[in-house]
Amino acid sequence: MGNYVIGIDLGGTKIHGALADIEGNVISSQIVPTEASEGSEAVLDRIIGVIEKVLETSNKTIEDIKCIGFGSPGPLDAKNGIIVDSSNLPFKNFNLIKPIKSKFNVPIYLDNDANVATIGEFMFGAGKGTENMVYMTVSTGIGGGAIINGKLFRGNTSNALEIGHTTILPEGPQCNCGNHGCLESLASGTAIGKRAIEAVESGLDTNLSKYEKVSSYEVFVEAKNGDEVSRDILHRSLTYLGIGVANVINTFDPELIVIGGGVSKGGQVVFDRINEVVKERALKAMADSCRIVPAGLGSDAGVMGAVALAILESK
Amino acid sequence: MGNYVIGIDLGGTKIHGALADIEGNVISSQIVPTEASEGSEAVLDRIIGVIEKVLETSNKTIEDIKCIGFGSPGPLDAKNGIIVDSSNLPFKNFNLIKPIKSKFNVPIYLDNDANVATIGEFMFGAGKGTENMVYMTVSTGIGGGAIINGKLFRGNTSNALEIGHTTILPEGPQCNCGNHGCLESLASGTAIGKRAIEAVESGLDTNLSKYEKVSSYEVFVEAKNGDEVSRDILHRSLTYLGIGVANVINTFDPELIVIGGGVSKGGQVVFDRINEVVKERALKAMADSCRIVPAGLGSDAGVMGAVALAILESK
Numbered sequence: 001m002g003n004y005v006i007g008i009d010l011g012g013t014k015i016h017g018a019l020a021d022i023e024g025n026v027i028s029s030q031i032v033p034t035e036a037s038e039g040s041e042a043v044l045d046r047i048i049g050v051i052e053k054v055l056e057t058s059n060k061t062i063e064d065i066k067c068i069g070f071g072s073p074g075p076l077d078a079k080n081g082i083i084v085d086s087s088n089l090p091f092k093n094f095n096l097i098k099p100i101k102s103k104f105n106v107p108i109y110l111d112n113d114a115n116v117a118t119i120g121e122f123m124f125g126a127g128k129g130t131e132n133m134v135y136m137t138v139s140t141g142i143g144g145g146a147i148i149n150g151k152l153f154r155g156n157t158s159n160a161l162e163i164g165h166t167t168i169l170p171e172g173p174q175c176n177c178g179n180h181g182c183l184e185s186l187a188s189g190t191a192i193g194k195r196a197i198e199a200v201e202s203g204l205d206t207n208l209s210k211y212e213k214v215s216s217y218e219v220f221v222e223a224k225n226g227d228e229v230s231r232d233i234l235h236r237s238l239t240y241l242g243i244g245v246a247n248v249i250n251t252f253d254p255e256l257i258v259i260g261g262g263v264s265k266g267g268q269v270v271f272d273r274i275n276e277v278v279k280e281r282a283l284k285a286m287a288d289s290c291r292i293v294p295a296g297l298g299s300d301a302g303v304m305g306a307v308a309l310a311i312l313e314s315k
Numbered sequence: 316m317g318n319y320v321i322g323i324d325l326g327g328t329k330i331h332g333a334l335a336d337i338e339g340n341v342i343s344s345q346i347v348p349t350e351a352s353e354g355s356e357a358v359l360d361r362i363i364g365v366i367e368k369v370l371e372t373s374n375k376t377i378e379d380i381k382c383i384g385f386g387s388p389g390p391l392d393a394k395n396g397i398i399v400d401s402s403n404l405p406f407k408n409f410n411l412i413k414p415i416k417s418k419f420n421v422p423i424y425l426d427n428d429a430n431v432a433t434i435g436e437f438m439f440g441a442g443k444g445t446e447n448m449v450y451m452t453v454s455t456g457i458g459g460g461a462i463i464n465g466k467l468f469r470g471n472t473s474n475a476l477e478i479g480h481t482t483i484l485p486e487g488p489q490c491n492c493g494n495h496g497c498l499e500s501l502a503s504g505t506a507i508g509k510r511a512i513e514a515v516e517s518g519l520d521t522n523l524s525k526y527e528k529v530s531s532y533e534v535f536v537e538a539k540n541g542d543e544v545s546r547d548i549l550h551r552s553l554t555y556l557g558i559g560v561a562n563v564i565n566t567f568d569p570e571l572i573v574i575g576g577g578v579s580k581g582g583q584v585v586f587d588r589i590n591e592v593v594k595e596r597a598l599k600a601m602a603d604s605c606r607i608v609p610a611g612l613g614s615d616a617g618v619m620g621a622v623a624l625a626i627l628e629s630k
Contacts, residue, residue, distance in 0.1 A: 155568025252472025
């Protein structure tokens with residue numbers, strides 16, 4: 001067994017692989033389009049191709065590899081290596097580990113993208129040096145992961161930290177999951193976009209009306225431009241996000257909360273409002289000892305998370 | 316170092332000590348009144364007296380004792396053995412471990428009552444045999460503790476699982492902590508009592524009016540008797556409690572949630588409503604694999620939790 005690992009970020013548009021040493025230094029990487037419409041066998045072949053390619057370009061063989069880590073959209077049965085369902089991949093109740101393991105004969109680890117991003121931030125990103133941290137991703141949806149005493153916390157069915165689906169407003173808008181008032185239905189990028197569309201449709205006087213298509217991005221832009229309606233939408237959504245963060249603090253008492261995903265790229269306005277709400281709503285001893293920071297890994301977050309998963313699991 | 320432990324449940328009215336073997340079989344126990352008004356030195360002397368008494372009545376010496384575990388009302392600095400503050404004990408920033416350790420020269424462990432009860436239920440109560448469980452106590456306040464992979468999860472400042480202070484109704488009633496819409500302000504025994512008093516004061520037609528003093532107990536009694544106002548108060552409070560439980564499921568993905576404290580003694584009506592709300596609001600995969608049960612330890616819960624803390628920490 002070797003001293004290198006391979007990480008694969010399996011996405012709806014691209015498969016991103018990297019071969020790295022056990023410190024996480026990338027030796028070579030490879031990106032190919034997923035082309036999910038071609039079906040599971042074709043995508044599986046491309047995954048195998050990416051693994052072979054990063055070995056070849058690093059001048060390594062599979063004997064040099066300790067293990068391979070995969071990050072994939074969920075839901076997954078991580079323990080058994082099964083992708084249960086994924087709207088952007090051609091895998092349904094598909095055992096990913098089996099064919100990869102039978103081809104390469106090294107240990108294979110699989111986890112969902114939120115968990116993998118959590119491990120990535122913990123090992124290489126904003127969470128370096130901490131032992132207890134929570135990662136929250138706020139984009140289309142809201143997901144998360146937790147590192148407890150230096151280890152990823154998975155829960156009983158590998159679904160822990162579905163904080164996007166905690167109820168924070170019992171009579172709030174309906175969420176995709178069917179429940180009402182989930183954090184995700186109030187504070188995700190999708191939720192911000194929805195509130196913007198409702199504002200335009202209700203005929204409010206707002207710059208948002210000039211766009212053909214409105215999403216959270218335009219709300220951030222117009223809020224910065226001084227548009228009152230955009231500012232109001234953003235303020236309310238970020239208040240709910242702050243409540244979500246305060247609840248995480250009161251529940252996990254973490255050293256650090258790392259916030260990633262599109263909404264976190266809104267910059268200081270996002271973190272300022274979160275901190276205000278946390279000050280109002282989280283218990284002081286815990287809030288004072290918890291830092292809230294943006295994610296540290298950029299566009300390589302997915303593949304570096306998969307590398308981190310492989311390193312963590314191989315220890 | 317011996318094969319026995321001592322557990323001490325430090326309460327506002329009584330000090331309850333027990334000497335047990337490392338399986339948790341109690342050899343002898345002793346209860347004395349706390350008499351907190353006599354001050355910290357007097358209470359400390361009584362604690363030492365209880366330890367000496369359980370040794371004597373078991374025919375053991377301190378050489379037979381592996382360690383001593385303490386459960387105490389918080390907030391605590393458990394790591395350093397300090398009782399920071401306690402409304403019912405004469406200890407303020409009081410280092411409990413130091414004098415006990417210098418007297419008996421064995422390892423001493425201290426934790427707050429919610430954590431100690433969690434360990435007790437995990438080792439000897441409803442949580443026996445699980446690896447991932449959350450304990451919730453619902454009485455005057457709402458507190459909790461979590462066992463993750465067989466270990467108590469404390470968080471960064473030993474305050475994890477302050478789930479009573481998670482916000483679930485942002486514009487809800489003000490909580491003792493200052494925040495609005497905390498779970499505790501909506502679903503604790505105190506909250507039920509408050510809603511009852513408000514109902515009586517507003518002149519609603521209810522059996523609750525006949526009592527000189529109304530608390531959650533009378534609400535449970537009159538709801539059973541068919542009083543509509545009591546039923547309505549209970550339904551709303553238990554709905555909020557169900558939301559709290561659903562949020563715990565979506566966050567911790569536990570095998571088991573154990574519910575203790577006065578409100579849990581309300582019986583089947585409590586658990587029926589919690590289960591209904593969980594079905595509506597928790598994600599199905601997690602909800603289906605999580606059992607929700609009443610606490611298994613009775614009036615000895617405190618001391619058995621302290622014994623369990625000693626056993627767990629000595630491993």
